[in-house]
Amino acid sequence: MDLVVNADHWNPFVVLGPHEMEGQNGRRKSWVIRAFLPEARAASLVDLAGGEPGRLVPMEKLHPDGFFQVIVADRDAAPRYRFRIENFEGHSWEQVDPYQFGPVLTDFDLHLLGEGTHLRNYERLGAHLRMHEGFRGVHFAVWAPNAQRVSVVGNFNHWDGRRHQLRNRGATGIWEIFIPDLTAGEVYKFEIKSRHDSYLVQKSDPYGFAAEFRPKTASVVWDLSQYRWADDDWMSNRAGRQGLDKPLSVYEVHLGSWKKRWDQAGGFLNYRQLAHDLVAHLQHTHFTHIELLPITEHPFDGSWGYQPVGYFAPTARHGTPDDFAYFVDHMHQNGFGVILDWVPAHFPNDLHGLGYFDGTHLYEHADPRLGEHRDWGTKIFNYGRAEVRNFLFGNALFWLDRYHIDGLRVDAVASMLYLDYSRQPGDWVPNMFGGNENLEAIDFLKRLNEICHQEHPGILTIAEESTSWSGVSRPTYLGGLGFSLKWNMGWMNDTLRYMSKDPVFRKYEHGALTFSMIYAFTENFVLPLSHDEVVHGKGSLLDKMPGDVWQKFANLRLLYGYMYGHPGKKLLFMGDEIAQWREWNHDESLDWHLLEWRDHEGIFKLVCDLNALYVSERPLHEVDFDWQGYEWLELHDWENSVLAFLRRAKDSKDSMVVICNFTPVVRENYRIGVPVEGYYREVLNTDADIYGGSNVGNHGGVHAVPEPHGGKPYHLSLRVPPLGVLFLKTPQPPPPEIERLKPHQG
Incomplete structure (x- = not known):
């Protein structure tokens, strides 16, 4: 007593x-x-x-x-x-009386949860509305093996940890209780008293489906089954739409700063309003997918969501879980995929979170050489513990299952792969073979990809991996990590470094552009111009460009044209499409008023047209990951800083010539060898007047001249615009008025 x-x-x-x-x-x-x-x-x-x-x-x-x-x-x-x-x-x-009810979790549940193989753990742990022994109420369950006592506390019991103490389910370390008559919307936490030093703490639910609006930190009981989805068409055809031979043009968005409203706290728009506004924007710009910076609940706005606490809860900043379901549903009904940034690499130290959960280092390593990211002030998951792996597996499957998410972009994979990541000598522990590879994390990532693709065929898993680790996007049965795609950080760094140079010096950096093709087909790459490139004093993309105002805009158009011609799927961060002058600030809305200016409107039109061209033209997306889809036409002209290459579709008959001039000098009568005769129609010119350019071009297209050049039986004689990119469709029937101008041999 x-x-x-x-x-x-x-x-x-x-x-x-x-x-x-x-x-x-x-x-x-x-x-x-x-x-x-x-x-x-x-x-x-x-x-x-x-x-x-x-x-x-x-x-x-x-x-x-x-x-x-x-x-x-x-x-x-x-x-x-x-x-x-x-x-x-x-x-x-x-x-x-809640103590008159028997347990809810079965022995089989406990067995699977204990060995870390319960792929639907989110259906058993956490807070669930249910009927039990004839009563409707909420079942609470939590894993806390080193607790002396666990209680659920909330407004319903005046936050008194003596009132609803949970049933101990033995060696599994799981505690549970069914409380009748509780309903959706109840706020709660788990009060845990540890066996170690009587440590007492109130924790939010690791499996909580909803959370209070910050700075409050309690979990909220929610019934996810109430929302009625209407995206059957998208879900049944998703695998075909997301194949590696399909266009993938991703618009990366931070929901809290894409647009703001000033009539409510924080200026946050609701998920439903964001859904309608973003769909209209995506329809205009022709992106195929949206990628959201983490929307899992997080206490600090300045972390942008990358330090999550509520791994199963969409942030309350933008509404309820049903509101977020509506967001995804509306995207799907309008033909757009939704990718989530997902963070299994680390978690923050907040008292109500996962850290030191039951008075022990439960989710993280106890050894700080293994369990802490010093740079970020966060904890590292213990990937060798079955229950922790299961927590993360279940979380990934939860978003794919309950919210119909189409892909997970896994953050900071490099920090997971290497034991010495951002550590000084002596501040890390080698693996059993003496190496710096994190064997437990590697095994976790492989199994994660196997499970996700097995349970939800057609989804994408994308790695943000910044090193030369081999086989990131190769199947696990071939020794790879099993991701669908990998961010090409090397291409991004080399390209932005090259583009920041004054054009007069670019000829000395020509290799920075051609180097990407040495490894372009070693992985399934995404070309990212992400949020990481426009923060922390790096300036906006426009601000990185050299020269006067005209050249800055021309260089930005050149960068985008080169990116969309280069093999690899595409990703642009919000604001890139309107050429923001200032770098991104998570506390402020994008500068949408810039579209009132012709140069900014020109960039916007170009991004729209590049996406439309990329989606409609098979040569630009069908063979992104094999040499069969690519051929150099000009790679050695470092003196003029010109590149030219051919992109092919699967059947090799449909192709596109891409010519890039990285100097502000018009190249007159510039010869490019081509393999096929015919009329080459100029389908896009980044220097066109409608984009803010100087309108140097080829009057709609040119005929191939039947004279060899550059090892090809034909050649094109072109006016290549300054700081511009030409896309020429090959071969095309010319307009009638052009036919008579067809060149003749001799």
């Missing part, structure tokens, strides 16, 4: 609730019913043996802090009952 009253009992279900007493002298069984009701001055049992409204039986108060008991005699089965409580202010009410 003292242990219960002081909230120190390891399993209060062996004391509280109904317990059988053997009958005396052949009589039927009796039952003792005990309750801890610290708010009660007096309590009675409402005996429902005879039906409603029940018979009141006074309970004996055995402890002044509110421990009550009553004996019910002559019952073969446990009595049906509830309590009638009178508090010290004279108010009274009736409530059902």
